[in-house]
Amino acid sequence: DTAVSQTPKYLVTQMGNDKSIKCEQNLGHDTMYWYKQDSKKFLKIMFSYNNKELIINETVPNRFSPKSPDKAHLNLHINSLELGDSAVYFCASSPVLAGEYEQYFGPGTRLTVT
Amino acid sequence: GEDVEQSLFLSVREGDSSVINCTYTDSSSTYLYWYKQEPGAGLQLLTYIFSNMDMKQDQRLTVLLNKKDKHLSLRIADTQTGDSAIYFCAERRDGTGRRALTFGSGTRLQVQP
Numbered sequence: 001d002t003a004v005s006q007t008p009k010y011l012v013t014q015m016g017n018d019k020s021i022k023c024e025q026n027l028g029h030d031t032m033y034w035y036k037q038d039s040k041k042f043l044k045i046m047f048s049y050n051n052k053e054l055i056i057n058e059t060v061p062n063r064f065s066p067k068s069p070d071k072a073h074l075n076l077h078i079n080s081l082e083l084g085d086s087a088v089y090f091c092a093s094s095p096v097l098a099g100e101y102e103q104y105f106g107p108g109t110r111l112t113v114t
Numbered sequence: 115g116e117d118v119e120q121s122l123f124l125s126v127r128e129g130d131s132s133v134i135n136c137t138y139t140d141s142s143s144t145y146l147y148w149y150k151q152e153p154g155a156g157l158q159l160l161t162y163i164f165s166n167m168d169m170k171q172d173q174r175l176t177v178l179l180n181k182k183d184k185h186l187s188l189r190i191a192d193t194q195t196g197d198s199a200i201y202f203c204a205e206r207r208d209g210t211g212r213r214a215l216t217f218g219s220g221t222r223l224q225v226q227p
Contacts, residue, residue: 033214041151041200043217056214090156103215105149105157 003027004106006091012112013081020077021109023091030095031055032074033103034066037088046089049074078111086113118205118218125224132190134221136203139184143205146179147215148188151200160188160201190223198225 004025013019025032033056034046048056052068063079078085091106117139126132138146144165149157163170163177163186170177176189186203200222204215 035217041220043157043202043220045214045216048214102159102162104159107156 004091004093004104006089006106006109008109009107010110010112012114014114015081015083017081018077018079019081019111020075021089021091021111022073022075023106024073025091025093025104026072027093027095027104029093029104030071031093032068032071033092033094034074034076035090035092035105037090037108039087043090047074047076081111081113083113086111118203118216120201120203120218120221122219123222123224125226126193127226128193128195130193132188132193132197132223132225134188134190134201134203134223136186136188136218137184138186138203138205138216138218140205140207140216141181141184143207145206146177146186147204147206148175148177149202149204149217151202151220153199157202193223193225195225195227198223 007022031050033048035043036046037043046060047066049068051071065077068074088108088110090108092103094103120136145162147162148160150160151157161172161175161177163179174191178187200220202220203218206215
């Protein structure tokens with residue numbers, strides 16, 4: 001019954017490693033997002049995909065590469081991890097139809113880089 | 115979020131009303147939202163208001179929107195200890211076609227028994 005799921009829930013890794021976070025939604029939505037929440041709880045949009053096409057790419061280092069194999073999945077791959085990448089990463093999805101208002105969030109992935 | 119501002123902390127006693135305030139800067143925002151985040155959890159949509167409305171009530175929650183002052187508030191009546199969480203306001207700016215949300219910094223609500 002999970003609407004937006006993310007794996008893993010926790011990820012601890014060392015600087016310089018490459019890691020991926022996966023996101024899946026079973027709501028039939030066309031648009032998916034990645035948000036980053038830092039230690040002060042600030043939430044900022046990183047990427048957005050609509051029907052597998054990138055529509056938002058904020059000023060995120062190119063070590064971060066989103067990949068959308070189909071419209072139900074949006075994965076986030078991070079190369080050469082740095083200490084400052086430690087944060088909680090939230091995936092979200094929403095319908096694309098006009099008038100539909102809600103974004104559904106996943107439970108978050110807490111990434112700790114040591 | 116530099117464009118959406120909230121006070122960081124609010125403490126109330128159980129049974130009192132809580133009022134969480136938010137100011138935003140983009141007058142083209144179409145929808146404004148309130149999300150709740152409990153410790154270690156994701157974001158849960160509490161309520162939203164469309165920009166052509168002044169007020170919306172949903173059980174214990176009342177949202178007031180002053181579009182002239184770009185001010186949004188969330189009132190929680192009869193606040194309970196289970197309401198302790200971080201509350202985020204967010205705006206959606208459809209004009210750019212982005213549909214992504216811009217969040218405030220969050221207000222941590224602490225409810226004293």
